[in-house]
Amino acid sequence: MSESVAQPAGGSSSVVSPDHHQRRLRVVRGRGDVDLEAAQRAVTDLLTALGRDAESEHLADTPRRVAHAYAELLAPREFNLTTFPNEEGYDELVLARDIPVQSLCEHHLLPFQGVAHVGYLPGDRILGLSKLARVVELFARDLQVQERLTKQVADWLQQHLEPKGVGVVIEAEHLCMSMRGVQARGSRTVTSALQGLLREDPRSRQEFFALAGVHG
Numbered sequence: 001m002s003e004s005v006a007q008p009a010g011g012s013s014s015v016v017s018p019d020h021h022q023r024r025l026r027v028v029r030g031r032g033d034v035d036l037e038a039a040q041r042a043v044t045d046l047l048t049a050l051g052r053d054a055e056s057e058h059l060a061d062t063p064r065r066v067a068h069a070y071a072e073l074l075a076p077r078e079f080n081l082t083t084f085p086n087e088e089g090y091d092e093l094v095l096a097r098d099i100p101v102q103s104l105c106e107h108h109l110l111p112f113q114g115v116a117h118v119g120y121l122p123g124d125r126i127l128g129l130s131k132l133a134r135v136v137e138l139f140a141r142d143l144q145v146q147e148r149l150t151k152q153v154a155d156w157l158q159q160h161l162e163p164k165g166v167g168v169v170i171e172a173e174h175l176c177m178s179m180r181g182v183q184a185r186g187s188r189t190v191t192s193a194l195q196g197l198l199r200e201d202p203r204s205r206q207e208f209f210a211l212a213g214v215h216g
Contacts, residue, residue, distance in 0.1 A: 023125065025081040025160060027138060034074065039067035073104060076141040079134045083125040083161060091164070093204070095119035095211050096132045105176050106143035114172030114188060117212035120157060121164040121197055121204065132157075146172055146191050154193035165196030167208040190214060 043063035047054040054063065099116040118132045139152040154168040169192045178185045192214075197204045 023083045025083075027079055027081055027134070034067075034071040036067045036071060039070065040064055043067060070104075073102075074141055074143070076138045077134075079131070079138075081127065081131050081134065081160070083127045086122045086124055086126050090122050090126065093119050093121055093207055093211065094126070094129070095167075095208070096129045097212060099133045099136050101136060101140050101149075101170055101172055103140040103142065103144045103146075103149060103172075105174055106145060108176040108180075109143070110175040110179070112144075112146065112172045112174040112176070112189075114170060116153070116171075117167075117169040117214070118153065118157070119167045119198070119208050119212065120161060121166075123161070123163045125161060125163075127161060146170055146174075146189055150191040151193045154195050158195040163196065165198035165201075165204060166194070167198040167205075167212070168193045169209070169212050169214055171214070 040063040043066045044054045047059060047062065052059060054060070095117065096119070097115075097117045099118060100113070101116045102111060102113045104110070105112055116136045118136065135156060136153055139149050139156070142149075150168050150170045154166045157163070157166045157168075169190065171188050171190050173186065173188050177187060177189075192209075194205060194208075198208050199205065
């Protein structure tokens with residue numbers, strides 16, 4: 001299978017087959033390498049600044065653990081996004097609900113987590129539902145704000161799948177809000193991003209929000 005290379009927005013690299021029956025994109029999110037030794041030193045300094053004994057038996061290995069944990073949380077996994085021709089001409093909404101979302105608030109470095117509902121109106125191509133979850137993870141494994149994460153997923157799918165419309169809703173609880181500040185435990189933030197017909201056509205938009213289980 002012959003392939004050509006493209007460089008989509010967001011630092012991903014793609015391998016695209018011109019084959020009319022199958023198109024494969026190898027997605028690798030380009031980010032700077034994590035300096036684990038520097039991260040460990042920074043955690044040690046933070047523990048000391050917080051009045052803790054970083055050399056105590058209980059905390060001696062904490063800097064290493066924290067550095068590796070953040071390195072993992074900020075590194076999305078590679079995956080192949082294979083699309084197929086929409087030979088049947090399917091033109092109804094395709095929706096994956098309750099995709100787990102875990103990310104890190106870039107303001108406090110605390111987690112936020114919840115679910116994403118991702119749907120699209122097929123154009124010439126379709127893809128496996130599990131790949132929608134992969135795209136969510138691609139952008140979630142970063143220092144994020146929920147609004148940007150939502151839009152990044154929608155924009156990426158619109159660019160690479162070229163559907164008639166894309167809709168993304170994310171519902172998440174932010175620990176920076178539930179554990180500190182107002183301590184609003186259980187409060188969930190809802191964001192949405194719509195593209196194409198799901199933005200322009202009121203009936204399509206209403207159907208998407210109804211199937212996603214939110215009020216549009």
